[in-house]
Amino acid sequence: MNTIKANEMTKFTEKHIIEFSDCDENQHLKLSSMVDLMMQVSEHQLSQKNAGSEDLLKQGIGWVVTQYHFEINNLPKPGDEVILSTEASGYNRFFEYRDFGISTADGEILVSVQSRWVMFDLKKRSLIPCDEELMQRFNVPLLKKQPFFARLRPQKEYSRKRRYRVRYDDLDTNHHLTNSHYFNWFIDMLDRDFLREHLVKTIDIKFDKEIAYGEEPFSCVVIKKEDAEIKTFHAIENSDGVEETVSEITWRQI
Structure with missing residues (x-):
């Protein structure tokens, strides 16, 4: 079930069961599957406020990631129930910063991810400034300093x-x-x-x-x-x- 916690920093979480197809021969979650799950939970959050991929495509724009930092404590296996999480942690004129997480049902943090994104004009294939109205819709704070990568x-x-x-x-x-x-x-x-x-x-x-x-x-x-x-x-x-x-x-x- 999808939930949005009622605080100023909107953190979105959802449960997910790891499938055999998500994992490698050692039965560990594949890195590519991990990233796909991150995009899935982000898309589910954005779609709730008409800011998902389909909504942005109608405007001729999209999000493009420029950098990731992953901290991996452990990797889930097939059949494990995990909690996927994401939140937009801040923005400035051209960048939006988004965090992701994968944890066990008991709250053990398995994976934490920081990421940096830009908005992209799909027709001109060029960067555009962040949409301030969109950032306000998700209670994303304006940052004075850029996070370190x-x-x-x-x-x-x-x-x-x-x-x-x-x-x-x-x-x-x-x-x-x-x-x-x-x-x-x-x-x-x-x-x-x-x-x-x-x-x-x-x-x-x-x-x-x-x-x-x-x-x-x-x-x-x-x-x-x-x-x-x-x-x-x-x-x-x-x-x-x-x-x-x-x-x-x-x-x-x-």
């Missing part, structure tokens, strides 16, 4: 690259590669034995440019051990070798 930069070299093609089923309603699909390309670059022995601890990802239908970008990765932690550094490069998305993922052993 990691400064991500491409690596000088990557140990492995693989070309992918953006298919029709990979597109979202903004007509570009859906952001959950990037995680499939990242994970696919890692060896099966590594993935069976490690779980994601943190993720930082920054999207610099949208990827359109029919493009054939490269997914790139290099694995490094830093201060007893294993990190994988990822990038999506276009055919000219220019990085359009960069990411850093920290792992822990299972």
